[in-house]
Amino acid sequence: MFEALSDKLQRSFKNLRGQGTLTDENINDALREIRVALLESDVNLDVARDIIEHIRAKALGSTVATALSPAEQIVKIVRDELMEVLGKDTARFKFASQPPTVILMAGLQGSGKTTTTGKLAAWLKKGGHRPLLVSVDVYRPAAREQLKVVASTVGVQIYEGKLSETTGTADVLRLAKEAFREARNFANDVLIVDTAGRLGIDQALMDEMAQLKKELNPSEILFVADAMTGQDAVNSAKAFNDLLQITGAVLTKMDGDSRGGAALSIRKITGQPIKFLGTGEKPDAFEPFHPDRIVSRILGMGDIATLLERA
Amino acid sequence: TRTRESLSTTLGTVVALTREVDDASLDDLEFALLASDIGAPTTNEIIGRLRDRALRQGIASGAELRELLKAEILRILTSVAKPVYAPSNPPEVVMMVGVNGTGKTTTSGKLAALYRREGRSVLLCAADTFRAAAIEQLEVWSQRSGVDLIKTKQGGDPSAALFDAASAAKARATEILLVDTAGRLHTKADLMKELDKMVRTSDKVVPGSPHQTLLVIDATTGQNGLQQARLFTEAAKVTGIVLTKLDGTAKGGIVVAIAHELGLPVRYVGIGEKIEDIIEFDPVAFTESLLG
Ligand SMILES: Nc1nc2c(ncn2[C@@H]2O[C@H](COP(=O)(O)OP(=O)(O)OP(=O)(O)O)[C@@H](O)[C@H]2O)c(=O)[nH]1
Ligand SMILES: Nc1nc2c(ncn2[C@@H]2O[C@H](COP(=O)(O)OP(=O)(O)OP(=O)(O)O)[C@@H](O)[C@H]2O)c(=O)[nH]1
Ligand SMILES: [Mg+2]
Ligand SMILES: [Mg+2]
Numbered sequence: 001m002f003e004a005l006s007d008k009l010q011r012s013f014k015n016l017r018g019q020g021t022l023t024d025e026n027i028n029d030a031l032r033e034i035r036v037a038l039l040e041s042d043v044n045l046d047v048a049r050d051i052i053e054h055i056r057a058k059a060l061g062s063t064v065a066t067a068l069s070p071a072e073q074i075v076k077i078v079r080d081e082l083m084e085v086l087g088k089d090t091a092r093f094k095f096a097s098q099p100p101t102v103i104l105m106a107g108l109q110g111s112g113k114t115t116t117t118g119k120l121a122a123w124l125k126k127g128g129h130r131p132l133l134v135s136v137d138v139y140r141p142a143a144r145e146q147l148k149v150v151a152s153t154v155g156v157q158i159y160e161g162k163l164s165e166t167t168g169t170a171d172v173l174r175l176a177k178e179a180f181r182e183a184r185n186f187a188n189d190v191l192i193v194d195t196a197g198r199l200g201i202d203q204a205l206m207d208e209m210a211q212l213k214k215e216l217n218p219s220e221i222l223f224v225a226d227a228m229t230g231q232d233a234v235n236s237a238k239a240f241n242d243l244l245q246i247t248g249a250v251l252t253k254m255d256g257d258s259r260g261g262a263a264l265s266i267r268k269i270t271g272q273p274i275k276f277l278g279t280g281e282k283p284d285a286f287e288p289f290h291p292d293r294i295v296s297r298i299l300g301m302g303d304i305a306t307l308l309e310r311a
Numbered sequence: 312t313r314t315r316e317s318l319s320t321t322l323g324t325v326v327a328l329t330r331e332v333d334d335a336s337l338d339d340l341e342f343a344l345l346a347s348d349i350g351a352p353t354t355n356e357i358i359g360r361l362r363d364r365a366l367r368q369g370i371a372s373g374a375e376l377r378e379l380l381k382a383e384i385l386r387i388l389t390s391v392a393k394p395v396y397a398p399s400n401p402p403e404v405v406m407m408v409g410v411n412g413t414g415k416t417t418t419s420g421k422l423a424a425l426y427r428r429e430g431r432s433v434l435l436c437a438a439d440t441f442r443a444a445a446i447e448q449l450e451v452w453s454q455r456s457g458v459d460l461i462k463t464k465q466g467g468d469p470s471a472a473l474f475d476a477a478s479a480a481k482a483r484a485t486e487i488l489l490v491d492t493a494g495r496l497h498t499k500a501d502l503m504k505e506l507d508k509m510v511r512t513s514d515k516v517v518p519g520s521p522h523q524t525l526l527v528i529d530a531t532t533g534q535n536g537l538q539q540a541r542l543f544t545e546a547a548k549v550t551g552i553v554l555t556k557l558d559g560t561a562k563g564g565i566v567v568a569i570a571h572e573l574g575l576p577v578r579y580v581g582i583g584e585k586i587e588d589i590i591e592f593d594p595v596a597f598t599e600s601l602l603g
Contacts (some may be wrong), residue, residue, distance in 0.1 A: 039351050041531035047341065108430070109556060110529065112413030116445075140584070141451035144445040147441035171403025179548075199559045226412065230348040232561035239560075253411060256496040258535035281411070281442070 005037040009071045021288055022059045022070055030074050031056060034249070039050045041261035041298045044234045047268045049214035055081050078293055086291035088274050093221045094247065098189045100132070102216045106209060106244060107224035108236055109197030112278055113251030114143065118150035118225050119278065119286035125156055125205040126189055132188035133158045136212070137196035138167040147213040149195050152282045155276055157176040157188065169208045173215055179215060193218070200239025222275065225266060233262035234269045241270040252278030255285065260294045330597035337362060340380050340602075346562035347601050350534050354570045357383050359513075381598050388565055388594040391576045396522055402480035402488045403433070403527050404513050404520035408506060408547050409527035410539055411494030414555035414581055416445065418527055419491040420452025421581070421589040427456055436476030437462035438469040438509065439493035451490050455586055458489075459497040469493065469505065470512040477516035490521070497542035506547045525578060527553045530563035540569045555581030558588070 009030055027264045031052055038088050058077050078270040095101045100250065101122065114135070121131045133151050136277050137143035143159070148254035158273055159179040183191040193216065198205035203265060213221065223237060223246045248264050254277045274303075277293070279285040328479075337358055344354040361379055370376050397403055405422070407415040419435060435458050439445035445461050453460035461476035473490055482490040483582055492509065497500035509516045514521045526549040543549050554563045557580050566577050577592040 015342050027602065036351050039345060040534055042348075042535070045346050103436040108559070110414065110530065112412060140448075141455075142448035145447045146442075146444035153443070186568065199556075201560060207422070226529070226531070228529075228533060228535040229531050230536075232348075232531045232559070236531070253496065255498070256410070256535065257498050257538060263535070273349070 005033065005281070005298065006071075006075045007031045008037070009074055014017050019234055020161035022062060022073060024060065026070065027056065027059050030059075030071075030213070034074075034078055037298060038261060041235070041259035042228075042230045042265075043298075044269075046230055046266040047234065050268070051081060051085065051264070055288070068252075074226055075299060081298065081301060082264065082295045082298065083291050086294065087292065089272045095190075096219045099187075099189040101189060101220075102180065102218040103190065103192045103220040103222065104213065104216060104218040104244075105192065105194050105224055106240055106246070107223055108199065108226075109140075109199060110128065111197065111224045111226045112250070113197065114146050114150060114194050115281065116250050116252060116276075116278055116286070117147060117192050118154050118156075118223075118283050120222075120276070121151070121156045122154040122283045125288055129190050130188045131156050131190040131192055132179065132183045132186070133192050133194065134161070134175060134193045136172040136175050137194060138163055138171050138175070141198045145198065150283070157186075159183075169211065170205075172208055173211060176212055176215055191216075200236045206239070206243055207242075210243055221246045223266070223270070223272075225249055225251055225262060225264060227251045227254045227260045227277075228256065228258040229262040231265075232267040237266040237269050241272065246270060246272050248272050248275035250276045250278060251289070254293070255279045259297045260295065261295045261298065334563070336376050337365070339373070340376065343602055344564065345551065346506040347562035348533050348536075348568075348583060350537070353568040355418075356571075357387075362422035369586040377602065379433070381602065383592055383597045384601065387571050388577070388598065391570045391574045392594075393550075393576060395578075398519060401432075401484045401486045401523045402517060402520075403486060404480075404488045404490065404517055405523045405525065406490040406492060406494050406509070406521040406547070407525055407527055407553075408543055409494060410496050410547070413494065413527045413529040413532075414490050414553070415439075415527045415528075416448050416452065417553060417584065418525075418553050418579070418589065419449060419489050419583060420456055420601070421586055423452065423458040423489055423578070424456035424489050424586045425589060426489075427458060432483075433458045433487045433489060434476060434480045434483070434485045435460045436473055436488060438472045438476075438490050440465055440467045440469050441470060443468055445491075445493065452586075470509050473509050473512050474516060476532050477513055481517060488517075497539050497546075500531045503542065503546040506543075509548050522527055523550045523578075525551050525553045526546055526553060526575070526600040528563075528566065528569075528583070528589075530554055530556045530559060531561040532563075534568075537564035537568055537572060540573050540575055544573065544575070549575060551578035552574050553577075553579045553581065554592070564601055567601075 107113050124131045134143040135147035159182045161175045221244050225241050273290045323498050423433050436444045437449045463472040524547050526543050582588045
């Protein structure tokens with residue numbers, strides 16, 4: 001339903017046929033199209049502005065030694081810039097020198113933490129690890145039952161523990177501590193901690209998150225974010241990163257038709273890589289992140305491959 | 312000095328000045344709209360209309376412009392408001408639909424409690440038979456709200472659960488049946504077909520139902536919300552929006568685009584995870600908070 005950005009660019013350059021070079025004037029139209037496309041893709045306004053200025057500088061400084069038309073040149077510059085923002089390589093996963101490696105899942109309500117905990121466990125299991133799961137979501141109805149079902153579906157162990165009468169942060173920290181001990185005692189080399197969804201402005205729950213980090217000293221703190229997130233992605237990512245220094249992000253629900261511009265916002269604002277994509281509700285709908293997927297969604301599918309062949 | 316200038320010069324200065332002020336403030340307003348997820352097409356249209364008015368009327372200040380903008384947004388939001396159709400015979404069937412994790416189950420629980428507080432009889436239907444512990448989650452809400460729950464087993468047919476619940480509601484003459492459905496992305500044809508089947512099942516048991524189909528949208532949703540609204544309306548005739556998680560930092564501006572492009576009104580707003588954290592949509596308060 002959206003016209004691909006690359007098509008729009010072709011169109012905006014059509015009346016410039018014969019002009020082989022990119023000039024201040026003829027790229028302004030293109031930059032406007034790019035700005036709109038970035039916003040339609042949910043890239044944050046400030047982040048988009050920043051990207052546009054980089055693209056302008058690159059476009060003006062580019063020498064035209066290829067077989068590409070001005071439109072194609074711009075598309076390639078945009079592509080390169082977006083790839084650069086997202087980081088070209090798939091991020092590595094960190095393990096602790098002394099097992100168990102602790103992975104802390106964090107994020108807003110409903111972003112996909114519990115589901116991703118199961119996916120990550122399945123992925124690690126396939127890689128020869130023995131993960132243990134624990135849910136410290138003592139707040140949401142049936143959150144702990146949900147992780148229990150997820151664990152049994154993917155066939156990994158879970159530490160259930162018991163809740164006290166007055167559930168709260170004390171329970172959360174105790175459950176985490178007990179699960180860590182359990183993992184160490186029973187030779188689970190990875191402990192994945194599923195936490196309750198929380199808002200970045202929820203002082204009490206964010207403080208709980210900081211205490212959890214202090215208690216567990218996790219190797220990975222993954223910010224789990226919904227790919228359909230709009231402009232607010234920068235606010236939540238910043239809040240979690242400022243408090244916890246996240247080590248990466250997981251972008252879920254990429255099996256839909258959202259453009260996933262939030263990935264650029266999160267990456268820019270935290271400086272941390274997107275490490276995985278969630279691509280469905282089932283445990284195996286999970287893959288390491290490659291920036292091309294999001295870049296081609298923003299630019300329009302198929303263009304990149306064609307361009308790369310010609311460049 | 313000013314007094315010595317001709318009238319036309321003075322007028323010219325005022326107009327030029329006003330335009331200058333307006334352009335800067337228009338840019339400000341455009342920024343505010345885009346930053347709250349209203350989206351470029353709807354934003355452009357709103358700003359275009361404001362610009363026209365500003366030039367015609369010679370608006371004096373940014374503050375005045377802001378008031379006009381509020382009026383524009385309010386007009387969009389209120390022009391789509393429709394009275395809720397209530398059937399003369401019980402039950403009224405209200406179905407919750409939407410993409411994954413937006414707050415359908417929580418909203419079902421909150422609404423059950425809300426209607427109970429209003430003195431109406433309510434029944435809950437657990438028609439998410441897919442997601443892990445979805446039924447248990449709604450069971451907790453059923454206890455909290457003191458509303459009965461009709462369910463089937465995990466992995467069962469959601470239409471069968473709905474058939475049972477609608478039949479029970481009819482037999483008991485329950486005033487409202489709230490149906491919690493599984494989250495599904497609007498792009499999944501098979502899951503959307505399942506929703507269509509549920510709608511038809513409901514209609515079979517209670518003719519003319521579901522009377523309301525509420526699309527639950529997370530306030531953090533970006534431009535994809537439009538496509539959600541479009542495709543859920545195609546598959547399940549959405550009658551209104553529930554905007555959840557408005558207690559966070561997201562402004563939920565996408566509902567303005569949805570109202571503008573698809574004519575769907577917002578009915579309720581979710582403002583927290585507790586049972587009482589739901590309010591009827593107030594377009595004035597919403598617009599105020601949108602513009603900060
Ligand atoms: N289509 C799709 N759905 C997903 C994906 N990841 C998670 N979900 C769904 O999103 C919904 C929310 O997922 P959860 O894992 O419960 O999210 P959460 O962050 O743990 O939620 P809270 O604990 O309530 O904050 C569920 O319906 C999941 O099945 C994904 O990659 N694709
Ligand atoms: N802060 C806040 N959280 C909310 C609100 N509404 C729901 N939530 C939370 O959002 C998360 C998802 O809510 P659910 O009701 O499970 O969402 P759902 O749409 O039923 O999810 P699926 O059935 O998995 O698609 C839970 O953690 C809820 O507590 C709200 O208005 N504000
Ligand atoms: Mg969870
Ligand atoms: Mg649900």
